[in-house]
Amino acid sequence: MGHRNYGNVNCGLIWKIAIFLGLAICGCSVGGAPSPPPSKKPVPAKTTSPEGFKPPNALERSLAMGSDAPTFFLTMESFFEPIKEPTSRDWLAEHQEKGQTYPQYEALEPNMPRAPRDKIYLLPLGEFSSGDPSLEKIQDYTTRFFGLEVVLLEGETNPTFTGRTDLFTKKKQWLTSDILSHLETKLPEDAYCLLGVTMTDLYPSESWNYVFGIATLKKRVGVYSLARYDPQFFGNSRGEDWDKKALERSCKVLAHETCHMMGMAHCIYFDCLMNGTNHLDELDGQNTFLCPVCLRKLQRAVRPDFLERYRHLKEFFEANGLEKQKLWVSRVLES
Numbered sequence: 001m002g003h004r005n006y007g008n009v010n011c012g013l014i015w016k017i018a019i020f021l022g023l024a025i026c027g028c029s030v031g032g033a034p035s036p037p038p039s040k041k042p043v044p045a046k047t048t049s050p051e052g053f054k055p056p057n058a059l060e061r062s063l064a065m066g067s068d069a070p071t072f073f074l075t076m077e078s079f080f081e082p083i084k085e086p087t088s089r090d091w092l093a094e095h096q097e098k099g100q101t102y103p104q105y106e107a108l109e110p111n112m113p114r115a116p117r118d119k120i121y122l123l124p125l126g127e128f129s130s131g132d133p134s135l136e137k138i139q140d141y142t143t144r145f146f147g148l149e150v151v152l153l154e155g156e157t158n159p160t161f162t163g164r165t166d167l168f169t170k171k172k173q174w175l176t177s178d179i180l181s182h183l184e185t186k187l188p189e190d191a192y193c194l195l196g197v198t199m200t201d202l203y204p205s206e207s208w209n210y211v212f213g214i215a216t217l218k219k220r221v222g223v224y225s226l227a228r229y230d231p232q233f234f235g236n237s238r239g240e241d242w243d244k245k246a247l248e249r250s251c252k253v254l255a256h257e258t259c260h261m262m263g264m265a266h267c268i269y270f271d272c273l274m275n276g277t278n279h280l281d282e283l284d285g286q287n288t289f290l291c292p293v294c295l296r297k298l299q300r301a302v303r304p305d306f307l308e309r310y311r312h313l314k315e316f317f318e319a320n321g322l323e324k325q326k327l328w329v330s331r332v333l334e335s
């Protein structure tokens with residue numbers, strides 16, 4: 001993966017390569033593209049995707065679920081909007097995505113969380129200050145989302161990774177390969193995966209400005225930075241309701257990335273948690289929930305009791321004042 005256009009890589013392609021090599025680069029989420037060099041003018045945002053993304057029709061959506069999809073998934077379809085045409089700067093306006101149907105997912109056979117390797121471990125790396133996303137809440141949410149045991153390890157507050165200062169933001173960055181090698185040595189025997197979470201910015205090699213996260217699926221380790229989801233990182237105010245926004249963003253990111261870890265590619269069928277996102281507004285507008293196509297993949301990966309799962313998620317949204325999500329789950333539970 002020695003290409004230069006690290007953040008620009010087509011995420012559909014990433015996932016084919018990822019499954020092949022066991023390596024996943026998360027260029028998804030909020031503009032993974034490297035900042036343009038100062039000598040060049042920023043490239044104007046495109047208004048259509050390179051090949052003009054056309055939302056799949058009803059038949060294509062239905063085939064993506066699989067012709068043998070149980071009734072539950074067909075019923076869930078009424079709770080999701082079909083994906084819309086992207087507007088300027090949106091993920092699908094700038095990235096070609098071929099999608100991944102349920103039958104295609106089934107054929108992949110990625111690592112699945114199965115006993116004895118069925119726990120998700122979270123390892124905080126570096127400092128988390130007050131006002132940063134709550135790791136305990138992220139742990140709680142990830143537990144409810146996947147129905148797996150999620151263990152929050154004691155953080156390493158002052159790790160010694162290779163680092164540098166980013167030329168553009170003047171902020172400290174850590175080298176991801178160094179972190180992944182470290183995580184491999186710490187992988188517990190019962191871990192499905194070990195995920196490093198940090199508020200420090202990351203870079204994958206000298207030629208790249210930054211990366212949001214990277215994972216090696218075969219080695220079961222990954223690291224994700226929440227730094228660039230925080231307005232303070234760019235010198236802006238966090239604004240009102242920051243706690244809720246921080247929680248919502250970090251829960252979505254962790255769930256989305258962990259689904260990638262389970263072999264799920266970006267969704268092009270419905271408005272869904274697995275849609276790629278290219279900027280913060282798109283992340284904030286992204287659905288918190290998995291559409292029926294992706295939900296069926298989740299069923300294969302973690303075999304949840306769906307009613308119990310939605311009840312557990314509802315409790316979380318209620319306890320944390322995430323009203324929109326609570327109302328959506330209530331509608332599903334009442335149906």
Ligand SMILES: [Zn+2]
Binds near residue numbers: 026028256260
């Ligand atoms: Zn993604």
Ligand SMILES: [Zn+2]
Binds near residue numbers: 269
């Ligand atoms: Zn989906």
